[in-house]
Amino acid sequence: MELLVVIAIIAILAALLLPALTSARERGKSITCVNNLKQLGACTTFYCDDNSGWLPRPGQLIGSDGKPTGQWQDHLIAYTGVPLKDRCWQEVLNTSGEYLPKKLFDCPSTSGVIPYGEDHDYGRNAYNTISGKNGDFLPKIRYASRRVYLGDIFNDSSLTGSSAFYNLSMAGYSQLTFRHAGLVNILYLDGHAVSRVRPAIPVKNDYFYGDWPESNYY
Incomplete structure (x- = not known):
């Protein structure tokens, strides 16, 4: 009888503590994501x-030599400490085309393995591009502390855009996700997250x- 009482008390305590532990675990993942x-x-x-x-430009273009220019992740991978021979921001796991984002490109709160080419954990602001240019000229950007650069995104094959996100009113396009x-974790152009x-x-x-006339923020 006493054993049953002890077991019941343990079960009650576990039920009370589980939500707090789950919340603490998610908070830890969010902190890692911000970092x-x-x-x-x-x-x-x-x-x-x-x-x-x-x-780096939000999405991939074809350069004057006919070769892809790469997405923003492809341009940044060289600065993350990944060896030269492994410089791809995603790791292909099998012949079925499943992959995991590598290191800094992997948000710990996502499910992990995802279909190749259909999802990204982080996206780049699609509006950070000067007309006719391959990106934005950082030294001349005004309001850098108010202008988003990277953030958590939800994206799959049914949405337009892959490595970039659009505003929350753009139905059918990849957007920031909470x-x-x-x-949602976001990084501003001045470097604070x-x-x-x-x-x-x-x-x-x-x-x-x-997404204002360029004269408004340069």
Whole structure:
């Protein structure tokens, strides 16, 4: 009888503590995610230093030589400490085309293995591109502390855009996602990373996204 009472007490305590433990575990994952974004911000600074102040372009283009220019992850992987022979931001796991994002490109709150080419844990602001250019010229950007650069995104094969995100009003396009207990982690162009609730993220374009006439933010 006494043993049953002890077991019942343990079960009650476990039921009370489990939500708190789950919340603490998710908070730890969110902190790791924020640190990933901060380090990717540092990698971006190094990239800009090596490329006359230009940010890597959000998506992939075909260059004048007919070869792909690479996505923003492809440009930053060289600054993450990955050996030269392994410089791909995703690790292909099998012949079925499943992969895992590598190191800083892997948000710990995502499910892990995903179909090749259909998903990204982090996306780059699609509006950070000067008309006719391959990216944005970082030294001349105004309001860098208010303008988002990278963030958590949800993206699959049914959405337009892969490595970049659009504002929350763009149905059918990849967008920021609030996967950390209702929070989204984002990195601003000045290098600081934070967690934000949905009401704090503008639905349509303003200085947060930067989709203004170029004269307004340069």
